[in-house]
Amino acid sequence: MPSYRLNVNGVDRTVNVSAADMPLLWVLRDVLNLTGTKYGCGIEQCKACTVMMDGQPEKSCVVDISSAAGKRVITIEGLSSDRSHPAQQAWIEHQVPQCGYCQSGMLMGVACAMKAGHHGKEIVSELGGNLCVCGTYQRIKTAVASL
Numbered sequence: 001m002p003s004y005r006l007n008v009n010g011v012d013r014t015v016n017v018s019a020a021d022m023p024l025l026w027v028l029r030d031v032l033n034l035t036g037t038k039y040g041c042g043i044e045q046c047k048a049c050t051v052m053m054d055g056q057p058e059k060s061c062v063v064d065i066s067s068a069a070g071k072r073v074i075t076i077e078g079l080s081s082d083r084s085h086p087a088q089q090a091w092i093e094h095q096v097p098q099c100g101y102c103q104s105g106m107l108m109g110v111a112c113a114m115k116a117g118h119h120g121k122e123i124v125s126e127l128g129g130n131l132c133v134c135g136t137y138q139r140i141k142t143a144v145a146s147l
């Protein structure tokens with residue numbers, strides 16, 4: 001059984017998986033029990049599965065564990081321990097989520113943009129591709145514009 005090392009939310013982890021092409025999303029959810037990252041489409045179309053990998057947004061449904069080995073991965077569970085990340089605070093202040101399913105992917109995408117030094121309306125103009133079947137887009141734009 002292949003074994004891979006990667007850092008997840010600041011902790012070095014070794015994972016044993018059945019195949020080298022197992023998606024990182026599966027590893028996060030089924031092996032490491034980090035279920036905050038969601039499965040939406042599995043084909044790079046919805047961004048529900050977005051995580052931060054070495055500071056960049058990545059769709060974990062299409063990143064093989066063999067490609068994630070040695071990388072630093074941040075999931076929604078690692079964004080903050082107490083919802084204190086500015087994006088989380090903005091989400092709370094503007095009451096963004098409805099069902100919540102898409103929101104971890106949304107937040108991780110915004111967190112990556114912030115990490116790249118972007119702010120407010122700059123991030124709004126970069127948003128795109130994250131699907132929300134509940135239609136929270138306007139509240140997302142309002143929350144992001146405040147960052």
Ligand code: FES
Pocket residue numbers: 038039040041042043044045046047048049050059060061062
């Ligand atoms: S589940 Fe990864 S892009 Fe939709």
Ligand code: FES
Pocket residue numbers: 097098099100101102103131132133134135136
């Ligand atoms: S809040 Fe329900 S899918 Fe976005």
